[in-house]
Amino acid sequence: MTPYELLWQPFADFAFMRHALVGCLALALGCAPIGLFLVLRRMSLVGDAMSHAILPGAAIAFIVYGLSLTAMSIGGLIAGLVVVLAAGLVTRATRLKEDASFAAFYLVSLASGVLLVSKWGSNVDLMHILFGTVLAVDDTALAFLAMVASATLLVLAGIYRALVVESFDPEFLQSMGGRGAWAHFAFLILVVLNLVAGFQALGTLMAVGLMMLPAASARLWAKELPALLGIALLIALLAAYVGLLLSYHADLPSGPCIILTAGIAYFISLAAGTRGGMLRSWLGRAHLEA
Amino acid sequence: MSHAHHHAHDQHGHHGHSHVPATDAAIRLDNLTLTYHRHPVVHHVSGHFLAGEATAIVGPNGAGKSTLLKALVGLLKPNHGQLDLGGLKPRDIAYLPQQAAITRDFPLSVQDAVLLGAWRGAGWFGRISRGLRQQAQDALARVGLAGLGERPLDELSAGQFQRVLFARLLLQDARVILLDEPFTALDAKTTADLLAVVAGWRAEGRTVIAVLHDYEQVRSHFPQTLLLAKECIAWGPTTEVLTPARLARANGVAVSWDDDAPVCHRDSLPPPADTPHDHALHDH
Numbered sequence: 001m002t003p004y005e006l007l008w009q010p011f012a013d014f015a016f017m018r019h020a021l022v023g024c025l026a027l028a029l030g031c032a033p034i035g036l037f038l039v040l041r042r043m044s045l046v047g048d049a050m051s052h053a054i055l056p057g058a059a060i061a062f063i064v065y066g067l068s069l070t071a072m073s074i075g076g077l078i079a080g081l082v083v084v085l086a087a088g089l090v091t092r093a094t095r096l097k098e099d100a101s102f103a104a105f106y107l108v109s110l111a112s113g114v115l116l117v118s119k120w121g122s123n124v125d126l127m128h129i130l131f132g133t134v135l136a137v138d139d140t141a142l143a144f145l146a147m148v149a150s151a152t153l154l155v156l157a158g159i160y161r162a163l164v165v166e167s168f169d170p171e172f173l174q175s176m177g178g179r180g181a182w183a184h185f186a187f188l189i190l191v192v193l194n195l196v197a198g199f200q201a202l203g204t205l206m207a208v209g210l211m212m213l214p215a216a217s218a219r220l221w222a223k224e225l226p227a228l229l230g231i232a233l234l235i236a237l238l239a240a241y242v243g244l245l246l247s248y249h250a251d252l253p254s255g256p257c258i259i260l261t262a263g264i265a266y267f268i269s270l271a272a273g274t275r276g277g278m279l280r281s282w283l284g285r286a287h288l289e290a
Numbered sequence: 291m292s293h294a295h296h297h298a299h300d301q302h303g304h305h306g307h308s309h310v311p312a313t314d315a316a317i318r319l320d321n322l323t324l325t326y327h328r329h330p331v332v333h334h335v336s337g338h339f340l341a342g343e344a345t346a347i348v349g350p351n352g353a354g355k356s357t358l359l360k361a362l363v364g365l366l367k368p369n370h371g372q373l374d375l376g377g378l379k380p381r382d383i384a385y386l387p388q389q390a391a392i393t394r395d396f397p398l399s400v401q402d403a404v405l406l407g408a409w410r411g412a413g414w415f416g417r418i419s420r421g422l423r424q425q426a427q428d429a430l431a432r433v434g435l436a437g438l439g440e441r442p443l444d445e446l447s448a449g450q451f452q453r454v455l456f457a458r459l460l461l462q463d464a465r466v467i468l469l470d471e472p473f474t475a476l477d478a479k480t481t482a483d484l485l486a487v488v489a490g491w492r493a494e495g496r497t498v499i500a501v502l503h504d505y506e507q508v509r510s511h512f513p514q515t516l517l518l519a520k521e522c523i524a525w526g527p528t529t530e531v532l533t534p535a536r537l538a539r540a541n542g543v544a545v546s547w548d549d550d551a552p553v554c555h556r557d558s559l560p561p562p563a564d565t566p567h568d569h570a571l572h573d574h
Contacts (some may be wrong), residue, residue, distance in 0.1 A: 040396065162414050165406055168396045175385040176409045178469045223442040225397045 010248045016136075020244055023137040023201050026259060028147040028236035030152035030194045035157075035211030036232045039219060041137060041167045042232075044212055045099060050188075050206045053083040055113030059197060063120045068142050073196050080192030083109055083277065088185070116119035116233065141200050148197035150196045152190050159183040202255040210236055217266045220273025235265045275285035316341035316378065316466055316497045317362060321371035322355065331357045334371065335522045339514075344488065344498040346528065347513035348505070350541050353519045355501040356388065361469045362499065381410050384464035386455055388471050394443065394451055401426050401439035403454050407461025429457035432490075434483050447479035456487055467491060469500035473507065485511050503533055521572050 010017045038047050057079025065071035083105045084269040090101040137145070156163070159182075163174045166180030173180040198207025213258075214235035215228075222228045243258030271278050317339040324332040332354035339345050347355045360366045361373060363385040375383075386406075404426040405418055412418060417566040430436055446454065452472065459467060471490075473481045488511060491498050502508050508515055509527055517523040517533040519540040524531045 040393075042393070044347070159414070161412075165409065167393070168398060169392045169406070170402070171360075171365065171391055172385065172386040172406065173409070174365055175383075175387075177364075177380050178409055178413075212460065223397055223444065224399060228397055 006249070008228065009135065010245065017244065017248065018256065019137045019139075019142055021241065023142050023145045024053065024229050024240035024244060025147040025237055026142075027194070027198055027201055027207070028214075028240045029233065030149040030190075030238035031198065031207070031210040032214045032230055032232040033156055033234075034152065034187075034190055034194050035213075035215035036218060036228055037163060037167065037213045038191070038211060043098075044103050044216075047191060047195070048190055049102045049210045050080055051199075051205060052110035052113075053106040054080040054108050054109075054192065054196055054199070056116055057082075057113075058196075059113045059116040059121070063116060069144065069200055073144065073200070076196040077192060078201065079109060079113075081189065083187075084188045084192060088188075113189065121251075137201055145197050145201065148193050152194060155186060155190060158185050163187055205256040206259050209262055210239065213259065213262035213266045215260075217269035217273075220269040220275055220277050225276060235262060238264060243271070244261065293478070294572040296569050302393065316376060317499075318376060318497055319371070319439060320374065320488075322358075322361070322368055322373055323370035324357050326357055326366075330369075331520065332361070332518070333521045335518070336371075337522060337525045339497060339499055341497055341515075342492075342495045343513040344512045344519070345490050346500055346502045346508040347516045347518055348508060348532070349518040349523070353540070355518055356470050358469050358518065359499070359501060362466075363468055378466060382465040383450065383465070383468065384414065384459050384462040385461055385468045386470060386472055389452065389455075389474070392400060392455075394446075394448075396443055398443050399439065400435065400441045400446070402453055403443055404429055404439075404457045404461055407458040407463075410462075425461055426457070429460040430454075432460060433457045433487060441517050449476050450478060452476055452484065456484055460487070464496070466497040466499070469498070471486070471501050471503065481507070482563055508532065 011021055022094060035047065040046055054076035056170035057075035057077065059075075061068070061071040061075030071099075083102070087098065087101040087105050090104075091098045094101075119194040162178060162180055163172070165178065166183050170180055194211070195207050198210065200208075202210065214232040217235050218228045218232040221231050239258055239262035244254055246252065246261065247254035247257035264280055269277065272280070319335050321338055322332065322335045322424075323330060331352075332528065335358070347358065349355055361368060363383055364380060365385075379394075401423070405412075405422065407429075408418070408422050408425075427436075427439060429440055434454045435450060435453050435457065443451065443454070456472075472484065476484070485507065486497055488500070498512075500512065502512070509532065513528055514526065515528040516525045517531050517540050519535055519542075523540045524536050
């Protein structure tokens with residue numbers, strides 16, 4: 001197999017592969033920075049929770065309108081925002097911490113979603129919603145993915161400074177009259193939006209992987225925020241491209257291939273990362289603490 | 291001491307403060323009650339923080355010290371009573387949270403963390419001018435971290451990190467500075483250096499209010515003390531407040547903390563330790 005056949009021919013030959021590639025790259029552009037902020041805010045599991053929370057919305061839309069991307073996206077968006085708002089209200093009004101209130105709502109939400117799909121849909125439909133079909137990304141889906149990626153990057157640019165400060169020292173920002181809550185809320189909306197965009201291509205469960213794995217990997221390489229963002233983006237984009245190739249050549253499902261590729265990047269970072277990687281700390285110990 | 295006429299007073303009821311000239315008080319509390327998640331934490335505290343003076347807030351754990359600071363900086367609304375900032379605007383009050391509330395391994399450079407002190411001027415989008423960067427460097431030099439601006443925060447020791455937060459306070463240039471346990475778990479050298487910064491603020495006529503645990507620090511650097519144990523046990527010159535009898539009383543109140551108390555009970559305060567000393571100081 002020539003390098004051309006290995007690395008590019010699938011995209012040259014098949015429109016569906018080109019669609020899938022552009023869609024996944026767009027998704028990676030939005031998901032990587034979102035994931036990084038989730039890690040920095042110690043909200044890694046909130047992304048997971050939210051991915052489950054959008055399920056009933058998508059399911060209801062699916063039952064009513066059939067397999068319509070627009071309807072399912074709007075349904076998922078509404079369900080996600082309801083959970084964000086409800087969890088936020090609970091956190092402010094009771095002594096439950098944010099992760100606990102999120103967990104409670106997403107579990108209820110997930111159970112309702114599974115119930116809805118199994119009662120009125122079929123197992124195939126459920127698998128489709130949970131794991132997506134990146135190879136069925138059509139023009140509408142592509143436009144939606146591109147819109148979400150653009151909106152994510154623009155909004156992040158706008159709230160960047162407030163979001164960084166709010167992640168670092170929320171009470172300080174509040175004491176300065178900094179309205180960090182707005183940045184926080186805008187950020188949560190972006191999380192939901194990217195997960196909804198992701199579930200068509202990768203499925204609700206897999207979309208979280210494209211957020212968290214590149215972000216967690218980047219933490220092991222860089223020490224400043226711009227570098228972290230760059231590395232997370234690079235890993236996410238590479239994972240999308242390599243994962244799709246892997247899925248094509250080995251005839252494997254594309255979503256898991258993309259996430260596992262990101263997973264490999266994570267394990268490499270764990271081992272070789274220059275900041276807290278295992279090799280580095282073992283070698284460093286031997287030298288410094290002798 | 292310039293404010294010798296303010297004797298420590300034990301609070302059993304609500305007092306007027308007509309004998310205090312208005313210019314002396316930076317912040318007045320009148321029958322202030324604060325709750326945290328609907329739990330009363332600070333009860334019916336009245337008194338005033340002297341302007342241009344350093345006041346320590348001491349008391350047992352759970353005494354409401356941090357809660358009171360949060361109310362002063364506007365993070366908490368009073369449930370009862372009045373909090374009179376006497377014309378101070380929010381920008382005039384700087385606040386240092388407890389270190390535990392801050393993410394220490396955050397990927398920011400030291401200089402960027404110090405520049406946060408300029409948030410009010412820069413906001414979400416404002417430019418960081420060359421002059422501002424110079425101010426940040428000067429502030430770092432003043433806390434003993436000259437030339438470390440490019441370091442990432444997560445490479446700092448706990449002491450260096452607290453120095454960075456003090457540099458951030460310097461950049462805020464506020465008339466009133468609130469510190470929540472600023473020297474907890476710090477080495478002796480850092481504590482001494484940062485206490486010197488506090489002394490500098492006093493010399494510049496700024497008001498410093500700090501939650502502290504170390505009575506020696508309080509005695510040597512904070513002329514005024516508020517002894518708090520949910521209620522105000524005593525408030526006045528440090529030498530008159532930090533007496534064994536009063537400290538024992540503060541601890542007694544803290545022990546009686548009832549986690550399920552639904553409402554404020556004025557009479558939950560144990561009877562005062564009735565020493566002659568106490569009566570001598572009682573100025574009402």
